[in-house]
Amino acid sequence: MNSVAFLLIAIITLAGALAAAALPRLIHAALSLVVAFVGVAASFFLLGAEFVGLVQVFVYVGAVAVLIVFTILLTRREVTGERGINWGGAIVALAVFGGLLWTILKTKSLALPAPQIEPLTVKRIGEALMTNYVWPLQCVGLVLTAALIGALVLVMEEKREEK
């Protein structure tokens, strides 16, 4: 693993996430979220999980980001009346960050280098999905179908009443 690449990816990811959390305009935040997701996918590649990185790019950058942008466009009429930052939320987030950081830095056994591993091929993932994980796979398929039908019903209901 390359430490320069790691540093670059970390900076891009955190900058994108901070912009997504702090920018006042919603559409800018959604586009910064794409940057953060690309950074997370790049760190998946760096960690040797190429398939998950690709899935991350397809699902998040391809689908979820487009979904968010569409929702912003559909609900745009409102002028966002954000009254500054909510300090309670900032304090809670900082406290969580501080606590977790203290725990991570205190745990000495976490400072281990990466072991040598055989590369995780798509063939191995596919075999695992089709043998040991076939029931979770079917359940996730069911959940996805139910969620998408539910989303459609939620959005369509109002239209039916209007007619």
Next chain:
Amino acid sequence: MDPTLQLFLIISTALFSIGLLAALSRRHAIFILIGIELMLAAANLNFIAFWRFGPPPQQPTGVLVAIFSIAIAAAEAAVGLALVIAIYRHYHTTSVDKLDHLKG
């Protein structure tokens, strides 16, 4: 120096805290969803990092959990955004401060 597990955990902690900040401090419903997505991405990063730094021989368990979690996150985003659109049609607002009709 090669990046250690600690560095990846610190990055994912920072990502999680930024997501929490967005979810707690913004009033627009879509910003809250963006924060939740950031927190889910941080959790996935943790799964992959612990899988990568685990002792060999490795089972692909961490990778599979991350894949399932991405699928569930996609379902969650679809339902959440549909809820935002439905609420917007009813109340013509997406600010969570104004959606206090259940408060009594």
